[in-house]
Every structure is written in structure tokens, then in C-alpha cells.
Amino acid sequence: MNVTIKDVAEAAGVSPKTVSRVLNGEAYVRPSVKEVVLETINRLGYKPNMAARSLAGARSYLIGLAVDDPTWSAYAAGLQLGAIKKCRERNYHLVVEPVDTNQAESEEALMRAIAHLRLDGIILVPPLCTSDSLLDRIEAIGLPYVRVAPGQQPERSALVEIDERQAAFDLTCHLISLGHRDIGFIQGIEQHAATPLRRAGFLDAMHQAGLPVKPSRIQPGDFNFHSGLEGGEILLGDAQDRPTAIFASNDDSAMGVIAAASRLGIPVPQALSVVGFDDAPAARIVWPDITTVRQPLGDMAGAAVEILVDPRYRANMQDVAFRRVLPYEIIHRGSVGPCPT
Numbered sequence: 332m333n334v335t336i337k338d339v340a341e342a343a344g345v346s347p348k349t350v351s352r353v354l355n356g357e358a359y360v361r362p363s364v365k366e367v368v369l370e371t372i373n374r375l376g377y378k379p380n381m382a383a384r385s386l387a388g389a390r391s392y393l394i395g396l397a398v399d400d401p402t403w404s405a406y407a408a409g410l411q412l413g414a415i416k417k418c419r420e421r422n423y424h425l426v427v428e429p430v431d432t433n434q435a436e437s438e439e440a441l442m443r444a445i446a447h448l449r450l451d452g453i454i455l456v457p458p459l460c461t462s463d464s465l466l467d468r469i470e471a472i473g474l475p476y477v478r479v480a481p482g483q484q485p486e487r488s489a490l491v492e493i494d495e496r497q498a499a500f501d502l503t504c505h506l507i508s509l510g511h512r513d514i515g516f517i518q519g520i521e522q523h524a525a526t527p528l529r530r531a532g533f534l535d536a537m538h539q540a541g542l543p544v545k546p547s548r549i550q551p552g553d554f555n556f557h558s559g560l561e562g563g564e565i566l567l568g569d570a571q572d573r574p575t576a577i578f579a580s581n582d583d584s585a586m587g588v589i590a591a592a593s594r595l596g597i598p599v600p601q602a603l604s605v606v607g608f609d610d611a612p613a614a615r616i617v618w619p620d621i622t623t624v625r626q627p628l629g630d631m632a633g634a635a636v637e638i639l640v641d642p643r644y645r646a647n648m649q650d651v652a653f654r655r656v657l658p659y660e661i662i663h664r665g666s667v668g669p670c671p672t
Contacts (some may be wrong), residue, residue, distance in 0.1 A: 334377040343371040354446075354472050365625050372471045394418055394639055395453035396632070397428045397441055405611035406554075406581070406628065410456060413629025417636040429453060432458055432522070438465050445474060447668065452639030454479060454632065458522040459492075475648055477635040482524025489632045489644060489653035496526055498624045498659045499532025502606055503578060505622075505661060510670030511576040511604060513543075517562040517588065518532065519554040519580035529580050548574060552584050559587020567595050567603070575603065575670045582607035582614040585621050589666065600668030610662055619665035627657050 342348040345364060352360050355370040360368075371377075376407050386424045396414050411427055418425045428444050430437050433615045445453065452475040459465060460478035466487065469476050506514055516533050519526040530549070537544050550562035559579050566588075567573050579585035585607030589599055595605050599619055607614055610625035634655045638644050 332381065332603075334367050334375045336377070339368065339371050339375060340356045342375060345367050349578070352557040354468075369467060369471065373467065377471070378473050389512045391451050393426050393448060393450050394423050394636055395426050395428055395448065395450045397430055397453060397455050397459050399430060399432050399456070400456060405583070405613065406609055407456070409609075409611075410454075410632040413632035414454060414636055416629065416632035421636065421640050423451070423636070423640060430459060438468070441465070442468055445469070445472070450474065452476060452645075454635045454639070456480065457524045458520070461522075461524050475639055475645055477638050477653075479631055479635055480524060482528050485654065486561075488648070489635075489638045489650075491631045491638070491655045491657065493626055493631075493657055493659045495528040496532040496535070497606070498661075499529040499578070500536045501532075502608070502622075502624055503533045503536035504540075504660055505663075506576045506578070506604060506606065506667065507536060507542070509604070509667065511574075512542055512670070513548070513574045513576075514544075514551070515548045515574040515577040516544075517550045517552040517559055517566075517577065517579045517584050519552055519584070521551075523548065523554070526580065534580055552580060554581045554584060556583050556587040556590070559584030560591050563586070563588035563591030564594070567591055567597060573597075573603075576592030576667075577603065577605050579605065579607050582611040582621055582623055583611050585623070585666070586613060586617050589617065589619070589621075600666055602671050604667040604670075606667060614662075614664070622664045622667040623662050625660040625662050627659070630657055631655075 336347050336350050340350045345368060349360065350368055353365050396411060415425045428441060430441050454477050456479045460481045461483060474544055476488060478488055480492045481490055518530055534544060550565055552558035552562055566577060577588050579588050585605050588605050592599050592603050601604055607621045607623040610623045614621040614623050638653045644650060
């Protein structure tokens with residue numbers, strides 16, 4: 332027997348309108364009430380009839396892309412371009428929905444947008460794709476979604492990713508092969524799934540080579556130029572105790588490290604090697620250009636679109652066969668050289 336919205340309302344002790352407000356992400360629902368409604372939805376296994384919420388059987392041909400901030404880095408831009416291209420090929424349109432995860436009501440705002448847009452599916456990127464509460468709510472309304480680089484719970488949904496831990500391992504091994512033994516590391520945003528994976532790959536390579544990593548060699552970061560600059564100045568500030576190489580968790584922060592080295596009169600790569608991650612466009616035009624991991628962002632977003640428009644996935648969103656692990660590539664450029672003697 333199909334569970335209806337009235338069944339949920341009766342079991343939760345609220346009105347059907349309140350259940351609808353929770354499903355649509357509307358404001359003015361007390362957190363305690365929302366928690367009870369969501370728990371009841373999950374317990375009863377309620378799945379809204381999406382066709383009944385619009386024209387019977389209608390499709391909007393709109394795919395959403397929810398990003399933390401579409402202007403914060405080349406990462407988001409690369410995903411947007413790849414998703415737009417694939418949507419056009421499949422006669423869909425892309426709707427980019429920016430979400431400021433630093434704001435307390437960010438999840439509510441996204442759910443309201445989803446309710447108003449009538450999307451056919453949505454792509455979620457870090458850190459949104461690792462929010463259990465957000466995933467619970469999207470699943471409760473039956474909206475197809477694909478996560479990009481979630482780094483956890485691979486069995487939960489369709490996803491597209493690269494092996495970020497292995498990529499960081501390989502890049503660190505490249506530095507070690509050039510004689511570097513003292514390597515610094517600048518992290519990314521802690522809430523992003525990529526941050527612990529890239530750090531783990533770095534540490535795996537160092538430990539495998541029998542190279543100790545002092546706690547002070549790992550600096551916090553925010554995946555941006557300024558945190559790379561700050562972390563670089565800390566790592567390079569003591570002329571008697573400097574690493575010979577620095578692994579920055581993305582290309583924007585790697586550019587900050589190169590700027591810090593320039594301020595301190597440290598030539599790159601003669602006295603310091605610097606690597607990044609993602610292969611952002613700026614990594615190719617900064618001087619020296621940056622050795623990095625090329626993450627196929629456009630292909631990843633395109634693969635996510637392909638999954639969302641696939642009728643086999645739409646018929647069974649629990650089918651974990653819809654997972655894509657795409658290849659990465661280490662791009663060798665001018666920011667890396669042999670360890671100085």
C-alpha cells in the first residue's frame with residue numbers, strides 16, 4: 332500500500348501542509364518538528380509522486396548544479412562548463428544554484444530552490460555532497476541526484492570521482508623520486524571530502540619511503556591563494572629549517588606558495604619545488620607553470636549529467652552500478668626540479 336502525505340502527517344502528529352513545507356524546504360518550520368517529520372518519512376518509506384506534483388509524466392529538462400560558491404575557484408568553473416556542454420548535447424538546460432555553506436540557512440535555501448525549479452535531477456559537489464541531512468531531504472522528495480567526489484559512502488548513490496588519494500600519492504612519489512626528503516603540505520578546506528584524501532595520499536607516500544613528517548610541515552588551508560601564501564610563508568619563514576618542496580592541495584594555493592617564495596627570495600624550482608592539484612587554467616600561465624594533477628572536471632560533470640538523464644537510473648536510483656571513477660594525469664611543468672644539494 333502506497334504511503335501518502337496524509338499518512339506521514341498523522342504518524343508525525345502534524346498537518347499535511349507542515350509535511351509539504353518540510354519537503355519543499357520552506358521556512359518557519361521549527362527544527363524539532365522538521366526532525367520528527369523527516370524521521371517519519373524515512374520510517375514509513377514515503378516517496379512523493381513526482382509526476383503528480385506537476386503535469387502527469389512531464390519533464391522540465393532542467394538539471395541543477397549545486398555549488399558552494401561558483402566564483403571561488405576554477406574547480407567550480409570547470410564543473411559548470413562540463414555540465415553545460417553535456418546538457419546541451421542532450422537537449423537539457425543547466426541551472427547553477429550557488430549555496431553559501433557558511434550560512435545557517437543554506438540547506439533550507441537550496442531545498443526551496445529545488446521545490447520551485449522542478450528539476451529533473453541535481454548534481455552535488457563538495458561539501459554539499461557529504462551532508463547527510465541534505466541527502467536525506469533530497470531522497471525524501473524522490474529527486475534523482477549524483478554526487479561528484481564525495482569521498483565517502485560510495486554505496487549511497489550514483490557518483491563520479493577520481494582516486495584522489497592515489498593521485499596525491501603518485502604526485503608525492505614524483506617529488507621523492509627527484510631527491511626531495513623534506514616536503515611540506517598545505518591542506519584544503521576541512522569540510523571538503525578531497526582534503527583528507529589528498530593529505531592521506533601525501534602521508535602514504537612519505538611513510539612508504541620512510542620519511543618522517545613533522546606536524547609543523549602540514550599547514551591548514553582554504554583552497555585559495557591567500558591560504559597558500561600564508562602557509563608558504565610559515566613553511567619557508569625559517570631559513571635554517573625549510574622544506575625543499577611543498578605540496579599544495581590545489582593550484583590556487585600552489586600559486587600562493589610561489590608568491591611566498593618570491594617574497595622571500597627563494598627561486599622556484601631551483602631552491603624549492605611546488606606542486607598543486609586540479610590543473611586549473613591559471614596553473615598553465617603563472618610563472619613558473621605548475622606541476623599538478625589533472626582532474627578531468629568537465630568530464631566528471633558530463634558523466635554526472637549522463638547518469639541523471641539515463642532512464643535506467645531514473646527507474647532505480649538505488650542502483651549503485653552508476654558509479655564512475657575517471658582517470659587522472661600528472662602534468663609535469665616548470666615548478667618542480669631536483670632537490671638542491
